[in-house]
């Protein structure tokens with residue numbers, strides 16, 4: 001009987017490593033992009049150019065991840081966990097690029113609507129903090145293949161949704177005198193809520209990669 | 220079997236054609252199959268894959284008692300075809316092999332004409348003669364997707380055909396005796412990619428009328444053509460499931476390592 005040789009060298013592994021390192025690079029950029037835009041909203045400072053640049057880099061990476069994935073599929077016809085890793089990578093790259101895009105939208109708000117916003121600052125700060133943590137956790141869950149942490153991201157999203165809806169109701173009851181403050185505030189929390197959703201998508205892609213199936217929850 | 224089986228419309232009713240029960244096979248004192256259980260579904264393509272030497276050929280050869288001709292071979296367990304144990308000593312082996320045909324790795328046509336190759340089985344089984352036989356030959360060649368290529372040279376030697384055509388001729392020969400099950404043991408391993416693609420598409424079309432069992436060491440082939448896949452390792456069925464499940468999310472680590480090329 002021919003002996004099974006374990007840990008065979010696989011050409012595919014090189015490509016998979018390349019994908020993983022692109023995602024790793026994207027993760028770092030995505031985190032700094034979102035955090036820079038939230039900080040600028042709260043503390044002031046124009047980061048639009050920098051954020052735009054990072055966001056473009058993320059978009060570029062997203063496309064490269066797609067190209068690499070298609071190449072690996074065409075060349076190696078990967079299956080099982082290799083194939084799931086590739087699919088998850090494409091989806092995660094998309095989520096990471098969306099973080100950049102929403103961060104850019106946040107950074108543009110003050111530029112378009114004028115200076116510092118006093119209205120709703122605590123909520124933006126709180127939602128910003130939670131959203132950032134969800135991003136970090138979702139990335140960490142992917143990196144360390146941690147299902148529990150990925151599940152936690154889903155749970156945290158419920159809190160963010162709740163904060164968001166409560167805040168909208170608060171806005172209706174206590175609108176600020178200056179309408180641009182209201183618009184800035186509402187757009188920002190809306191973008192944060194969307195960012196949190198993408199963190200959940202990212203966590204879901206990780207769970208899919210590990211479990212082989214998507215748990216379907218509508219958000 | 221997984222509940223996913225019920226997903227597809229095609230899979231609404233799965234009927235078992237061959238049931239392998241606790242099958243063990245020895246060659247002399249060496250045990251080659253170890254308590255194999257397998258439900259082979261009617262009108263489906265079932266692929267058996269696994270590293271070389273794991274017992275794939277032995278398993279498939281048990282399904283029409285081809286191992287009988289090996290002197291030191293001993294078999295234990297049961298193989299039910301349409302519910303009847305074919306390992307039973309009272310079974311008519313000639314009739315069994317008519318019902319369960321076999322196509323081998325290397326195309327092995329007789330050194331006779333194309334026509335005679337296909338007509339051979341029906342003749343010895345006394346199934347048809349004259350016009351009827353001509354029709355049976357034509358139908359078999361059509362079912363084997365070879366008719367158009369050979370209809371003008373039926374009297375030529377089968378050995379003048381290409382490798383891929385010879386293999387389809389062997390399939391036509393197997394079909395000519397109107398079997399219920401077609402067994403194929405690595406039917407494409409001696410063929411080029413184009414001929415392989417033809418045999419693969421043939422396997423899929425054959426399942427309309429037959430139950431197909433194919434042994435292959437080509438994982439992508441199993442993924443392409445089969446409805447169910449069994450992974451055999453050291454004489455045991457490690458995993459048996461819907462092919463879609465096996466190649467997306469196998470439940471056994473060994474299967475996963477094998478199909479992703481981590482060993483084998």
Ligand SMILES: Nc1ncnc2c1ncn2[C@@H]1O[C@H](COP(=O)(O)OP(=O)(O)O)[C@@H](O)[C@H]1O
Pocket residue numbers: 001246251269270271272273274275276277278289
């Ligand atoms: N006629 C035989 N006599 C003794 N050993 C055999 C015989 N045929 C096969 N074997 C052994 O049985 C094992 C399984 O063989 P086989 O079924 O041909 O494997 P596979 O088709 O998966 O490559 C191998 O170790 C092989 O050497």
Ligand SMILES: [Mg+2]
Pocket residue numbers: 275276277404
């Ligand atoms: Mg073999």
